Amino acid sequence: MATALDTRPARRTRRRWVAPWLFLLPAALLFVTFLAIPVCYALYLSFRGMRVSGGGPFGVRSETWVGLDNYATAFTDPEFLAGFGRLAIYGIIAVPLTLGLALTFALLLDLPRVAGARFSRTAIFVPYAVPGVVATLLWGFLYLPSTSPGSWVAARLGIGAPDVLHGAMLYPSVANIAIWSGVGFNMIILYTSLRGIPAEVYEAARLDGANEWDIAYRVKIPLVGPALVLTGLFALIGTLQVYGEPTTLRPMTSAISQTWVPLMTIYRDAFTRDDLSLAAAASVALALGTLVVSVVLLRVTQKRSFGEVS
Amino acid sequence: MRHPVRTAASVAAVALTLAACSSGGDDAGAGATDEGPITLDYWAWGTAQQPMVDAWNAAHPDVQVKRTDAGGGTDSSAKLVTATRAENAPDVAIVEYNTLPAMIVAGVATDISEHVDGLDSEFAPGVWNQVTFDGATYGVPQDAGPQALTYNKKRFDELGIEVPTTWEEFADAAEKVHEADPDAYLTTYAPAEFGGFAGYAQQAGSEWWSVDGDAWTVDFDDEASVAVADYWEDLVDRDLVLAEPLLTPEWNAQLNKGDILSWPAGLWAAGVLYGVAEESAGDWAMAPLPQWTEGDSSVGFQGGSAVVVTTSAEHPEAAAEFARWMGTSDEAAAAQIEQGQYPASLSGQELTLESDPPLLMPEQEDYWEIAARITQDTIPEISWGPDVNVASSAFQDAMSKAVTNGTPFRDALTRTEDEVVADMEKSGFDVTQK
Numbered sequence: 001m002a003t004a005l006d007t008r009p010a011r012r013t014r015r016r017w018v019a020p021w022l023f024l025l026p027a028a029l030l031f032v033t034f035l036a037i038p039v040c041y042a043l044y045l046s047f048r049g050m051r052v053s054g055g056g057p058f059g060v061r062s063e064t065w066v067g068l069d070n071y072a073t074a075f076t077d078p079e080f081l082a083g084f085g086r087l088a089i090y091g092i093i094a095v096p097l098t099l100g101l102a103l104t105f106a107l108l109l110d111l112p113r114v115a116g117a118r119f120s121r122t123a124i125f126v127p128y129a130v131p132g133v134v135a136t137l138l139w140g141f142l143y144l145p146s147t148s149p150g151s152w153v154a155a156r157l158g159i160g161a162p163d164v165l166h167g168a169m170l171y172p173s174v175a176n177i178a179i180w181s182g183v184g185f186n187m188i189i190l191y192t193s194l195r196g197i198p199a200e201v202y203e204a205a206r207l208d209g210a211n212e213w214d215i216a217y218r219v220k221i222p223l224v225g226p227a228l229v230l231t232g233l234f235a236l237i238g239t240l241q242v243y244g245e246p247t248t249l250r251p252m253t254s255a256i257s258q259t260w261v262p263l264m265t266i267y268r269d270a271f272t273r274d275d276l277s278l279a280a281a282a283s284v285a286l287a288l289g290t291l292v293v294s295v296v297l298l299r300v301t302q303k304r305s306f307g308e309v310s
Numbered sequence: 311m312r313h314p315v316r317t318a319a320s321v322a323a324v325a326l327t328l329a330a331c332s333s334g335g336d337d338a339g340a341g342a343t344d345e346g347p348i349t350l351d352y353w354a355w356g357t358a359q360q361p362m363v364d365a366w367n368a369a370h371p372d373v374q375v376k377r378t379d380a381g382g383g384t385d386s387s388a389k390l391v392t393a394t395r396a397e398n399a400p401d402v403a404i405v406e407y408n409t410l411p412a413m414i415v416a417g418v419a420t421d422i423s424e425h426v427d428g429l430d431s432e433f434a435p436g437v438w439n440q441v442t443f444d445g446a447t448y449g450v451p452q453d454a455g456p457q458a459l460t461y462n463k464k465r466f467d468e469l470g471i472e473v474p475t476t477w478e479e480f481a482d483a484a485e486k487v488h489e490a491d492p493d494a495y496l497t498t499y500a501p502a503e504f505g506g507f508a509g510y511a512q513q514a515g516s517e518w519w520s521v522d523g524d525a526w527t528v529d530f531d532d533e534a535s536v537a538v539a540d541y542w543e544d545l546v547d548r549d550l551v552l553a554e555p556l557l558t559p560e561w562n563a564q565l566n567k568g569d570i571l572s573w574p575a576g577l578w579a580a581g582v583l584y585g586v587a588e589e590s591a592g593d594w595a596m597a598p599l600p601q602w603t604e605g606d607s608s609v610g611f612q613g614g615s616a617v618v619v620t621t622s623a624e625h626p627e628a629a630a631e632f633a634r635w636m637g638t639s640d641e642a643a644a645a646q647i648e649q650g651q652y653p654a655s656l657s658g659q660e661l662t663l664e665s666d667p668p669l670l671m672p673e674q675e676d677y678w679e680i681a682a683r684i685t686q687d688t689i690p691e692i693s694w695g696p697d698v699n700v701a702s703s704a705f706q707d708a709m710s711k712a713v714t715n716g717t718p719f720r721d722a723l724t725r726t727e728d729e730v731v732a733d734m735e736k737s738g739f740d741v742t743q744k
Contacts, residue, residue, distance in 0.1 A: 057521045251555055252558045274388070
């Protein structure tokens with residue numbers, strides 16, 4: 001009798017232990033197979049390198065342990081580091097504009113009695129559905145003088161069209177593509193968050209004599225703070241991972257090098273220069289950097305936006 | 311087709327019978343085994359390959375070749391290296407001449423000297439030299455790309471331009487073209503064209519990589535290369551040539567308008583131009599590349615490729631036999647010519663003399679004669695280093711920067727050399743920088 005009473009809770013506890021693990025299993029398997037193992041392999045690769053073993057002018061290279069060589073190479077490569085500088089200029093243009101435009105559009109769509117809301121919402125969102133490479137090619141054609149309607153009009157008006165793929169204009173030109181594609185996505189997140197605000201809050205504000213401006217500035221923006229932080233984080237990570245737009249534009253201009261942004265350098269080292277180990281080291285560094293920046297951003301904004309006290 | 315299984319079975323039976331019949335006296339020595347016909351995997355790009363493979367398959371039932379298009383030169387080589395490390399590389403693959411050393415040190419290409427004994431007499435020395443390293447042969451040349459000047463004859467005639475025979479005349483012509491029509495340029499100096507520049511520099515007498523015993527010497531900024539860099543810098547500075555990338559929508563539009571009048575590049579240029587400016591076919595012609603010294607006739611290569619057997623090949627002998635056939639048989643050469651490739655073998659080049667000129671210049675009767683003459687004059691001693699990929703990527707960025715920022719082009723050569731030497735030292739090669 002006593003034993004029966006003792007075992008029952010034990011068995012129940014065991015069952016309680018098994019169930020969550022069973023539910024977790026598929027996700028855990030996928031995580032281990034497609035994330036954990038590749039990450040560990042990249043870490044391993046970053047300490048290896050291809051070195052000539054046989055000797056002679058055509059000695060075959062084989063993989064050996066090289067310690068921190070690859071990290072030293074990555075961090076002393078002026079082009080890799082300069083890529084972060086270019087990334088910063090690009091980010092300073094792209095991130096605030098994307099978020100600013102997204103917030104503006106979301107607030108406008110959330111106004112009471114706004115005309116054509118559904119159409120506008122779709123129209124703003126559609127560019128997000130255009131694949132990045134297609135969007136870049138599309139804009140590329142618009143940038144190149146011979147194929148651009150802008151230059152055609154400028155020529156007819158007798159004014160020279162600016163060369164948007166060289167010099168200082170290059171950054172806004174590349175950022176423009178990301179902004180065009182990204183505003184819709186961010187707008188939807190912010191808009192959804194706005195729709196989640198209870199109507200009573202607005203009623204109270206109106207009773208206190210607030211107009212739509214006051215409501216937007218003092219009620220809506222503070223209340224969508226968490227969504228703004230989230231979109232900001234996405235935008236920041238997206239900036240650190242810029243690759244598609246400049247790579248697709250590269251054949252059209254000599255101003256974009258193969259090392260224009262860090263990910264392009266990583267691609268070049270891995271696939272053009274056959275130095276997977278250096279690419280792995282640079283990738284690990286970039287991933288750790290992204291992690292640190294994300295954590296710092298969340299820490300700084302957490303208290304304000306989520307009202308949490310840590 | 312109501313009994314697909316039975317149909318398939320009978321097809322297989324016929325195939326087996328055929329294989330059994332031909333395995334006796336076939337020239338592919340390592341042909342059919344007891345398990346039936348062998349299949350070779352072959353990676354190759356370009357329109358000429360499938361017809362060539364089809365011709366081989368029809369003639370060799372016991373060694374069937376399956377072709378995969380793994381991308382153009384750069385992509386295909388990158389994938390070959392990765393696939394070799396993963397131990398699933400194809401048996402045979404196309405590799406560009408300048409990438410072959412990199413494929414050897416990456417352990418992709420295997421020494422096929424014993425299978426291609428005596429094959430050197432089928433090729434001009436300059437071509438054969440492209441696949442022979444340190445006394446060992448690593449491939450069979452398939453097509454050749456000696457440099458020539460492909461020009462818009464109609465526009466040349468309109469503007470009263472003579473075909474230049476020296477680079478000095480070429481510069482004068484560039485000035486004349488731009489004066490006669492401010493929108494028009496004689497040619498493009500594309501900063502990313504590593505292969506083109508390498509060809510001009512080789513023609514001027516430079517040797518970027520050289521081997522002495524076990525040691526490499528690297529010299530990108532020798533006197534000849536610097537002179538070539540200065541030459542183009544001057545033309546770009548004076549706005550006499552267009553300093554833009556090739557084959558962009560912008561460039562294609564200008565080409566179609568008749569604003570770009572020539573392209574000094576490999577013989578394959580005719581096919582590329584036809585692809586982007588089909589409507590101007592008939593306006594074009596080909597002439598030998600201008601020379602640095604009057605009366606000279608030597609030219610460098612730009613492009614061209616060889617068929618290599620990989621270290622992963624399970625039947626290296628059969629694979630080498632396929633490579634030999636692709637490089638030297640008349641059937642393969644005919645298929646190449648039809649698609650606008652210039653065969654590397656002497657017999658294939660002879661075959662072109664009976665062929666029609668390329669589609670871009672259907673009226674130029676002496677096209678193939680000029681091509682054959684140019685090929686005879688290619689520089690026999692050109693050696694590429696084990697890291698042309700590094701050189702090419704470094705050159706592209708350094709030269710693009712020089713063009714964009716207006717800094718000396720010769721500095722781009724020094725920068726390239728520094729990166730190449732650093733890479734070779736890191737890999738563990740014995741290397742001297744000059």
